[in-house]
Amino acid sequence: MKSRKFIDSVTIHVNAGDGGHGAATFRREKYIPRGGPDGGDGGHGGDVTLVADPDTDSLISLFFAPHQRAGHAGHGKNKQMHGKNGKPLVIKVPCGTEIWDKDAEVMLGEVVRPGDELLVAKGGKGGLGNIHFKSSTNRAPTKRTEGKEGEQRELKLELKIVSDLGLVGFPNAGKSSLISCISEAHPKVAAYPFTTLNPIIGTVIFEDYTSIRVADIPGIIKDAHKGVGLGDAFLRHIERSRGLVYVIDLSGIDGREPWDDYKNLRDEIRLYSPALADLPHVVVANKMDTQEAQENIKAFRSNTGLSPVEISTVSGEGIEDLKSTLKGLATELGIF
Numbered sequence: 001m002k003s004r005k006f007i008d009s010v011t012i013h014v015n016a017g018d019g020g021h022g023a024a025t026f027r028r029e030k031y032i033p034r035g036g037p038d039g040g041d042g043g044h045g046g047d048v049t050l051v052a053d054p055d056t057d058s059l060i061s062l063f064f065a066p067h068q069r070a071g072h073a074g075h076g077k078n079k080q081m082h083g084k085n086g087k088p089l090v091i092k093v094p095c096g097t098e099i100w101d102k103d104a105e106v107m108l109g110e111v112v113r114p115g116d117e118l119l120v121a122k123g124g125k126g127g128l129g130n131i132h133f134k135s136s137t138n139r140a141p142t143k144r145t146e147g148k149e150g151e152q153r154e155l156k157l158e159l160k161i162v163s164d165l166g167l168v169g170f171p172n173a174g175k176s177s178l179i180s181c182i183s184e185a186h187p188k189v190a191a192y193p194f195t196t197l198n199p200i201i202g203t204v205i206f207e208d209y210t211s212i213r214v215a216d217i218p219g220i221i222k223d224a225h226k227g228v229g230l231g232d233a234f235l236r237h238i239e240r241s242r243g244l245v246y247v248i249d250l251s252g253i254d255g256r257e258p259w260d261d262y263k264n265l266r267d268e269i270r271l272y273s274p275a276l277a278d279l280p281h282v283v284v285a286n287k288m289d290t291q292e293a294q295e296n297i298k299a300f301r302s303n304t305g306l307s308p309v310e311i312s313t314v315s316g317e318g319i320e321d322l323k324s325t326l327k328g329l330a331t332e333l334g335i336f
Contacts, residue, residue: 006198007060008159008237011102015069017045017086019124019147022132023076026140037141038080039130045123045150046070046086050099050157052111053092057201059157062091070121073147076129086123086150096162096240102154112162112240120155124148158236161199163215164335165326166238168269169247170261171219172254174286176200177313178247179216182323199237204326212330215241220268235272242333244269244281245326248308250293250300258285258296259303280333282325283308289315 020042027035048070062068071087098110099118109118125148133141167175179185183202200216217234238244246265250258262283270277285300287293289312301307309325311318330336 007063010059010063011156012062012066014048014121015152016048016121016123016150017070017072018149019045019126020073020075020083021146022127022129022144024130024142024144025078037130040076040081041129042076042126042147043073043083043085044126045073046088047123048089048121050091050118052095052116054114056092056094096160098158100156102156121151124150161237162240164212165214165243166241167216167245173247173249174313175216175247181313181319210336244279246283250285250296251287251290259300285310288312
């Protein structure tokens with residue numbers, strides 16, 4: 001079955017409901033010839049609110065329906081009857097969505113945790129009926145006020161996935177295979193670059209039933225911070241991560257030296273966001289089941305001064321050690 005398209009940035013137009021007009025009516029009942037004004041107020045227009053929904057993982061529904069409108073209010077009626085309030089519009093968006101005013105180019109806010117709400121367009125106030133304008137000098141006012149128009153806004157929504165740790169690596173480093181080994185996520189895995197075309201979230205559950213969310217983004221290549229490849233488009237999805245996991249292909253089968261891969265990854269992350277580069281991180285040496293990786297590990301330690309966690313997603317070697325290391329990092333970061 002064809003996978004659903006992933007959309008993480010969209011522009012929408014929201015229109016809050018208009019307020020109802022006040023009524024200018026007079027009481028007319030048998031035996032009460034001069035009943036006086038009895039016009040009711042108009043209802044208030046519906047608001048437009050965005051809410052973070054943990055079951056929504058993409059902005060695709062808004063991509064195909066960019067015009068969103070709340071309900072208009074009803075007008076006031078006689079007998080001081082209040083017009084019906086307009087139906088509010090609640091738009092579900094993924095946790096981690098930033099909301100920008102497209103025209104003003106300012107961020108209005110963000111909804112990060114499940115249930116977070118942001119009012120983005122206020123419904124118009126209802127008009128007043130003529131009952132409000134009765135006075136000792138004007139016993140039969142015909143004045144009433146019209147309802148106000150609801151706010152309209154052009155919004156840009158940008159999703160930044162909420163995860164505890166982010167996996168970064170060059171194409172074919174084995175990130176997708178790794179997230180399949182440590183979680184229940186099952187992304188597409190193939191022997192060609194950019195198999196991963198959108199971020200994948202996996203939940204790693206430990207023996208004591210504590211858990212962390214890990215994000216796998218498309219592979220990064222040199223100059224990704226300038227928009228080369230797919231990395232730049234998705235690097236923002238690890239901006240909310242509290243730690244990083246650098247996945248290195250120790251076999252070097254793509255003609256690169258593994259220690260250069262690590263240096264280049266660090267450089268790309270730093271050029272994109274110095275704050276990201278400063279996050280605590282773990283380095284993972286993948287494909288240790290190959291002869292090339294066994295020959296490269298010593299040079300990797302020598303060139304980087306690091307002792308990476310050695311794993312193989314093919315044989316399962318080192319996976320439990322890695323999970324233990326990730327739990328230690330999560331504990332250090334105060335995730336538990």
